[in-house]
Amino acid sequence: MKLIDLIIIGGGPAGLAAACQAKENGINNILLLERENVLGGILKQCIHNGFGLQYFQKELTGPEYANEFIEKIHKLKIPYKVNTMVLSIQPNKTIITSSKEEGYVVYQAKSIILAMGCRERPRGAIRIPGTNPSGILTAGTAQKFVNIDGYIPGETCVILGSGDIGLIMARRLTLEGVKVKAVCEFQPYPGGLSRNIEQCLIDYNIPLMLSHTVVAIHGKKRVTGVTIAKVDEHFNIIENSKQEIACDTLLLSVGLIPENELTSQMGIKMDQVTSGAMVNQTLETSIKGVFACGNVLHVHDLVDYVTMEGNRAANYATTYLNNSKNLMKKRITVIADKGIRYVMPQYIDIGEKNEKITIYFRSKEIYREKNTIVKCQKKIISRHKNLRLMPAEMEKILVKTEDISGDTIYVGVDTND
Amino acid sequence: MYDIIIIGAGVIGAFVARSLSVYELKICVIDKHIDAAMGTSGANSGIIHAGYDAIPGSLKASLNIEGSRKMEKICSDLNIPYENCESLVVAFSDEEKKVLEQLMNKGKKGGIKGLSIINQEEIRRLEPNLNRDITWALLAKTAAIVSPYKMTINALENAANNGVEFLREYEVLEINKENDIFTIKTNKEKLRGKVIINCAGVFADEIAKMVGDKSFKIIPRSGEYIILDKSVGPLVNRVIFQTPTKEGKGVLITKTVDENILIGPDAKVISDKALHETHSDAIDYIYKKGLKITDKIPLHKSIATFTGVRATPDSGDFIIKESISCKHFINVAGMDSPGLSSAPAIGDYVLKLVTPMFLDITMKKNYTITLPTKKYFSNMTVNEKKEAIKENNQYGKIVCRCENVTEAEIVNAIHMTIGATTVDGIKRRTRAGMGRCQGGFCLPQVIDILSRELKIDKEKIQKGDDGSYILTRRTRV
Numbered sequence: 001m002k003l004i005d006l007i008i009i010g011g012g013p014a015g016l017a018a019a020c021q022a023k024e025n026g027i028n029n030i031l032l033l034e035r036e037n038v039l040g041g042i043l044k045q046c047i048h049n050g051f052g053l054q055y056f057q058k059e060l061t062g063p064e065y066a067n068e069f070i071e072k073i074h075k076l077k078i079p080y081k082v083n084t085m086v087l088s089i090q091p092n093k094t095i096i097t098s099s100k101e102e103g104y105v106v107y108q109a110k111s112i113i114l115a116m117g118c119r120e121r122p123r124g125a126i127r128i129p130g131t132n133p134s135g136i137l138t139a140g141t142a143q144k145f146v147n148i149d150g151y152i153p154g155e156t157c158v159i160l161g162s163g164d165i166g167l168i169m170a171r172r173l174t175l176e177g178v179k180v181k182a183v184c185e186f187q188p189y190p191g192g193l194s195r196n197i198e199q200c201l202i203d204y205n206i207p208l209m210l211s212h213t214v215v216a217i218h219g220k221k222r223v224t225g226v227t228i229a230k231v232d233e234h235f236n237i238i239e240n241s242k243q244e245i246a247c248d249t250l251l252l253s254v255g256l257i258p259e260n261e262l263t264s265q266m267g268i269k270m271d272q273v274t275s276g277a278m279v280n281q282t283l284e285t286s287i288k289g290v291f292a293c294g295n296v297l298h299v300h301d302l303v304d305y306v307t308m309e310g311n312r313a314a315n316y317a318t319t320y321l322n323n324s325k326n327l328m329k330k331r332i333t334v335i336a337d338k339g340i341r342y343v344m345p346q347y348i349d350i351g352e353k354n355e356k357i358t359i360y361f362r363s364k365e366i367y368r369e370k371n372t373i374v375k376c377q378k379k380i381i382s383r384h385k386n387l388r389l390m391p392a393e394m395e396k397i398l399v400k401t402e403d404i405s406g407d408t409i410y411v412g413v414d415t416n417d
Numbered sequence: 418m419y420d421i422i423i424i425g426a427g428v429i430g431a432f433v434a435r436s437l438s439v440y441e442l443k444i445c446v447i448d449k450h451i452d453a454a455m456g457t458s459g460a461n462s463g464i465i466h467a468g469y470d471a472i473p474g475s476l477k478a479s480l481n482i483e484g485s486r487k488m489e490k491i492c493s494d495l496n497i498p499y500e501n502c503e504s505l506v507v508a509f510s511d512e513e514k515k516v517l518e519q520l521m522n523k524g525k526k527g528g529i530k531g532l533s534i535i536n537q538e539e540i541r542r543l544e545p546n547l548n549r550d551i552t553w554a555l556l557a558k559t560a561a562i563v564s565p566y567k568m569t570i571n572a573l574e575n576a577a578n579n580g581v582e583f584l585r586e587y588e589v590l591e592i593n594k595e596n597d598i599f600t601i602k603t604n605k606e607k608l609r610g611k612v613i614i615n616c617a618g619v620f621a622d623e624i625a626k627m628v629g630d631k632s633f634k635i636i637p638r639s640g641e642y643i644i645l646d647k648s649v650g651p652l653v654n655r656v657i658f659q660t661p662t663k664e665g666k667g668v669l670i671t672k673t674v675d676e677n678i679l680i681g682p683d684a685k686v687i688s689d690k691a692l693h694e695t696h697s698d699a700i701d702y703i704y705k706k707g708l709k710i711t712d713k714i715p716l717h718k719s720i721a722t723f724t725g726v727r728a729t730p731d732s733g734d735f736i737i738k739e740s741i742s743c744k745h746f747i748n749v750a751g752m753d754s755p756g757l758s759s760a761p762a763i764g765d766y767v768l769k770l771v772t773p774m775f776l777d778i779t780m781k782k783n784y785t786i787t788l789p790t791k792k793y794f795s796n797m798t799v800n801e802k803k804e805a806i807k808e809n810n811q812y813g814k815i816v817c818r819c820e821n822v823t824e825a826e827i828v829n830a831i832h833m834t835i836g837a838t839t840v841d842g843i844k845r846r847t848r849a850g851m852g853r854c855q856g857g858f859c860l861p862q863v864i865d866i867l868s869r870e871l872k873i874d875k876e877k878i879q880k881g882d883d884g885s886y887i888l889t890r891r892t893r894v
Binding site: 035083085087096098099100101102103104119120122123124125127129130131132133134135137138140141144145146148149150151152153154155176177215220221222248257259261264 | 643644648691692693694695696697700717719720721722723799802803806807810811812813814815818819821824853854855856857858860861865875876879880881882883884885886887888889890891892893
């Protein structure tokens with residue numbers, strides 16, 4: 001069994017950033033594990049531009065963005081293995097892998113960074129009624145068919161969900177001569193970035209139907225059409241608004257779920273809302289020396305933020321490996337309070353030294369001109385004014401550890417002002 | 418010329434074929450679909466009932482009890498996932514307890530062992546997640562669960578290994594009989610045979626009509642289901658039924674052999690037998706009925722919904738006999754619940770009906786009643802995994818991440834005697850695509866492997882029946 005200081009699981013943007021950063025921090029005995037045949041993760045199939053504006057201050061395509069890191073991996077001579085699937089991780093950080101080339105290989109890690117990314121929600125997760133023909137696929141799968149394999153999955157298409165992948169695919173398929181008849185969005189506001197609404201839908205005259213959903217799928221063998229309907233403000237279907245659209249394909253862009261089989265199998269405490277691990281401010285999970293970053297922890301808005309979190313995870317793993325940790329004196333639980341869907345981290349470990357801690361959060365709905373407040377023992381210890389809070393955008397607020405008393409702090413929207 | 422033509426490659430057709438396959442007879446199984454288990458056998462609860470439901474003395478009762486007794490051995494012989502997980506019928510009142518007692522007495526008369534009525538305390542101990550207002554339950558120790566599509570496919574594979582032909586996409590259009598020989602007109606060539614066994618499921622009445630037999634009618638009743646992700650864990654450890662009413666056995670919750678949770682079915686008479694459609698009101702209904710058993714159902718963890726259609730006979734009992742209007746035409750029809758549980762017993766029952774129709778029937782010199790043991794990679798021990806990869810490195814490549822299905826298993830599924838030719842065929846044989854991402858990641862790879870192994874273009878790869886293509890053309894270059 002090989003002993004490795006730091007094993008990073010997943011060669012997408014989070015894992016790539018973490019590997020490079022850890023190496024630059026002086027950790028030499030690293031291994032990066034990737035199950036696909038090349039590094040890059042989902043960036044490989046995102047051939048559109050718009051990546052890197054935050055992190056590189058320049059606009060890149062997905063493969064270009066990934067390449068910035070892949071080149072660095074090679075330059076820094078960071079060991080990695082592709083076509084290698086992690087089958088399981090034991091709580092003592094034994095990692096079991098399998099590959100065609102090397103068979104069944106077991107590693108012992110001193111520390112682990114989990115960076116497995118996320119997957120798309122399928123039809124069954126939202127239980128769209130109707131028949132079960134071919135022609136129903138998630139936007140990301142369609143993107144893989146088109147951009148990696150070079151095949152078109154259908155000729156006339158309706159897209160459910162206005163997440164960014166759905167919007168990007170509306171444009172991509174249109175450019176390939178596919179008729180995209182509509183993008184339906186359950187919510188009264190779009191799920192993706194405003195620039196994607198402009199550049200992918202409006203520029204191509206693709207109708208965006210807000211407060212609309214698919215209520216039935218038709219066709220015995222291949223999709224022959226879908227019935228869509230408007231929903232009211234309580235998301236109830238308005239019966240007389242039903243209309244059938246003929247199409248041979250339904251693409252779904254209805255949300256992402258962190259891919260945490262390995263995490264939960266190894267007994268790490270999970271957050272039911274994020275579907276990711278519960279972590280402290282050092283991105284450390286409930287198992288010491290096991291860190292999580294990127295979309296496996298919680299779904300991010302931009303890949304740039306994933307990279308930054310990957311870097312942070314590497315820094316904390318380095319601290320852990322160097323035994324230079326700020327010794328924990330007390331654990332504080334961070335609670336998502338009024339108007340907040342989730343917080344990250346879920347715990348703050350207060351040590352000997354004082355720290356300034358950034359708490360990331362998403363709101364449950366849209367708020368305008370509201371304060372976000374952090375309270376402990378009924379006292380407000382931090383306040384931040386937001387012009388606009390919306391679920392699609394991650395926000396943050398700072399707290400100082402010396403201000404915290406008691407063992408719980410609450411992050412909420414101050415709906416009184 | 419066939420000695421026997423079996424119409425329908427569902428679980429009944431498959432087990433009839435298996436029972437007959439050990440004899441020196443030329444047999445084929447024909448189906449209008451591209452694969453086995455594409456009707457009711459592919460979409461049901463997967464439960465092996467203990468056998469107390471049916472009226473004592475009925476075919477349903479005796480074949481269920483016999484099938485249930487044989488099941489464990491057959492599943493082990495045929496490599497079919499099986500678990501003797503037991504079942505509970507839960508009651509909410511002393512009134513309902515009386516129904517449980519009736520069921521128990523009925524079952525005991527039929528010779529079913531391991532039936533008892535248990536109290537709240539015992540229920541709590543066995544099934545901690547059940548609702549507190551459940552006061553009594555009938556425990557059936559012999560109840561079990563299986564993978565119904567694996568059961569069908571593996572039984573047919575066994576028959577095929579003994580020489581039975583499986584003719585796919587053969588739709589029966591007309592049946593004629595002259596000088597004791599049947600001629601079946603299909604969408605392909607004509608087939609001639611001495612004996613026809615009608616195992617056509619929901620379409621059995623239509624097939625029987627082709628030989629002038631209008632003695633029964635199939636009333637198709639749909640049942641919808643919700644499947645929950647494995648990560649839900651053991652919400653229930655057994656099959657949990659509610660006390661039956663006039664409307665039937667009602668909504669149940671069970672774990673599956675693959676450790677998902679299954680909730681359903683409802684029951685609705687439908688007009689289009691071939692339309693397997695789900696409806697939001699039906700899904701709401703089964704969810705609400707399921708909540709009566711346990712209020713802890715995490716609906717947000719659903720990964721799929723599906724509909725199966727029961728082949729309910731107007732007569733009430735199974736119809737397994739030579740047609741009154743046509744000699745050497747045997748109906749094996751009306752296989753609603755407990756059809757799956759009874760299937761192995763039905764195979765042997767039909768054998769007894771058929772053998773007198775042939776003179777000097779002898780057993781084959783070489784035949785088998787087993788399939789080679791093949792574990793799913795995900796169920797192998799560490800050493801078995803190591804060995805498997807060493808022997809065939811395609812075991813080292815995980816294709817379906819959710820269910821840990823390897824490339825080797827997919828390739829094997831394609832090259833077995835009744836090999837998979839479609840994406841759904843791979844799914845039913847290996848579970849690739851049945852996990853929580855429902856094929857989001859593995860679909861492109863499964864298409865690659867099918868295309869490579871079958872040497873056909875990717876555009877020709879289908880989900881299921883002809884017309885269910887997945888890709889339409891190449892991208893512009």
